[in-house]
Amino acid sequence: MKNWSHDGQWTAWMQAAMAGDAAAYRLFLAAVTPYLRTIVRSRCRSWSALDGEIEDIVQEVLLAVHLKRGTWDPSRPVGPWIAAIARNKLIDALRRRGRQISVPIEDVVETLRAEEQDDRPMTHEVNNLLAKLKENQREIVRSISIDGASVRDTADRLKMSEGAVRVALHRALQTLASLYRSQVS
Amino acid sequence: MRTDELIRLLAQDAAPRWRFRPLYLAAVLAGIVIVAIVFFSTIGFRADISSAMESVRFVFKFVVTISLAISAGSVALALGQPGIRSGRLFAILLLPLLLLAWAVDAELFVLPQNIWAARMIGSNYAECLTILPLFSAGPLACLLFALRQGAPEKPGLAGAIAGLAASGIGATFYAANCTDDSPLFVALWYPMAIAIVTTVGYLIGRSALKW
Numbered sequence: 001m002k003n004w005s006h007d008g009q010w011t012a013w014m015q016a017a018m019a020g021d022a023a024a025y026r027l028f029l030a031a032v033t034p035y036l037r038t039i040v041r042s043r044c045r046s047w048s049a050l051d052g053e054i055e056d057i058v059q060e061v062l063l064a065v066h067l068k069r070g071t072w073d074p075s076r077p078v079g080p081w082i083a084a085i086a087r088n089k090l091i092d093a094l095r096r097r098g099r100q101i102s103v104p105i106e107d108v109v110e111t112l113r114a115e116e117q118d119d120r121p122m123t124h125e126v127n128n129l130l131a132k133l134k135e136n137q138r139e140i141v142r143s144i145s146i147d148g149a150s151v152r153d154t155a156d157r158l159k160m161s162e163g164a165v166r167v168a169l170h171r172a173l174q175t176l177a178s179l180y181r182s183q184v185s
Numbered sequence: 186m187r188t189d190e191l192i193r194l195l196a197q198d199a200a201p202r203w204r205f206r207p208l209y210l211a212a213v214l215a216g217i218v219i220v221a222i223v224f225f226s227t228i229g230f231r232a233d234i235s236s237a238m239e240s241v242r243f244v245f246k247f248v249v250t251i252s253l254a255i256s257a258g259s260v261a262l263a264l265g266q267p268g269i270r271s272g273r274l275f276a277i278l279l280l281p282l283l284l285l286a287w288a289v290d291a292e293l294f295v296l297p298q299n300i301w302a303a304r305m306i307g308s309n310y311a312e313c314l315t316i317l318p319l320f321s322a323g324p325l326a327c328l329l330f331a332l333r334q335g336a337p338e339k340p341g342l343a344g345a346i347a348g349l350a351a352s353g354i355g356a357t358f359y360a361a362n363c364t365d366d367s368p369l370f371v372a373l374w375y376p377m378a379i380a381i382v383t384t385v386g387y388l389i390g391r392s393a394l395k396w
Contacts (some may be wrong), residue, residue, distance in 0.1 A: 026196035027212050033188055040266065059191050066195045068336040068396065071266045073204040084267030088338050126186050144197050145190035169198050181395060 214323030253352025265335025344390010
C-alpha cells in the first residue's frame with residue numbers, strides 16, 4: 001500500500017526545496033518522518049527502546065538529511081538517498097548506545113515500504129544538546145521551533161537582521177549535528 | 186523538542202548554499218592549480234622537455250598518472266554521495282594498473298635483460314618518494330575538504346581513495362620533471378609514493394570525514 005510511489009512526490013518536493021521553496025521542504029520532511037520512524041522502530045525492536053529514544057534517533061536522521069541535502073542529486077529519486085542517510089545515522093546512533101549492528105540497505109529500503117505509524121513522543125537527547133548551544137542560538141532555535149515564529153519575527157524580537165538569524169540558525173544546526181557525533185552515552 | 190518542531194526549524198533554513206558535485210569539481214580544479222603553481226615555481230619541466238615529448242616512455246607516464254587521477258577522482262566523487270552504488274565503479278581503478286602492467290610487459294620485451302635492474306632502480310627514486318607525496322598534499326587537502334561537505338558512508342575508504350586521486354594529480358606534475366621514464370621505474374617507485382599519500386588520506390579521512 002505505502003510504497004515507492006511516494007518517492008515521485010517526495011522527489012518533486014525535494015526538488016522544489018532545493019530551489020528554495022521552504023513550504024515544499026516542510027511537506028517533504030513531514031512526509032518522510034513517519035517512514036524514518038518505522039525504519040528506526042523496526043531496527044530497535046531487539047532492544048525494547050522507549051518511544052522517546054526512537055524519536056531521538058529519528059530527529060538525528062532528520063538533521064543529517066537536512067545538513068547533507070547538498071549531496072542529493074536532483075536528477076535521481078530521493079528515496080535511495082534518504083535510505084542511505086538513515087542507515088548511516090542509525091548505525092551511528094546504535095553504536096553510540098553500545099550496540100554493534102549492521103543494517104543492510106535492503107532492509108532499510110524494505111522498511112520504507114512499510115505502514116506508517118504516527119505518534120509524537122517528547123525527546124530528551126536533543127533537549128540536552130540544545131542546552132549546550134550558545135545563548136543566542138538557543139534563543140533563535142526556541143523561537144522558531146517551539147514558539148513557531150518566522151525568521152523575520154525572530155529577527156525583529158531579538159533586534160537582529162534576518163540574515164544574521166539565518167546564519168545563526170544554520171550554525172546552530174551544524175553544532176547540533178556535531179554534538180550528536182561527539183556524544184558518548 | 187518535538188519532531189514537528191524540529192521540522193519547522195529545519196524548513197526555515199531552506200535553501201542550501203552548495204551542492205556537493207560542483208563543489209567537488211571545484212576542489213579538484215583548485216588542487217590542480219595549487220600543484221601547478223608549486224611545480225612551476227620550484228622544479229618546473231625537465232631541461233630536455235621538448236625532446237622528451239617525442240619519447241613514448243615519457244608520454245606514457247602521463248597516460249598512467251592521468252588515468253589514475255580520473256578513475257580515483259570519479260570513485261571518490263561517488264563515495265561522497267549517499268545512495269550511489271559505487272561497487273561496480275571500483276573496477277575502473279584497475280585501468281591505470283592494467284595500463285602500467287602492459288607497459289612493463291612491453292618494456293621487458295624491448296630491453297635486454299642486463300639493464301632491467303638499472304632502469305628499474307633509476308636515479309631519481311629519492312625525489313620520487315618525497316616530491317610526489319609533497320605535490321599530492323595540496324590536492325589531497327582540497328579533496329578532503331570537499332568530501333567533508335559530502336556524506337561518505339565509509340570515511341576511511343573515501344579518504345584513501347581521495348589520497349589515490351590526489352597522488353594521481355601530484356604524480357602527473359612530478360612525472361613532467363623526473364628523467365626516469367622507464368615503466369619499470371614507474372612500476373617500482375610510483376606505487377610506493379602513492380601508498381604514502383593513500384595511507385595519509387585514509388588516516389585523516391577516518392576521523393575527519395565522519396558526519
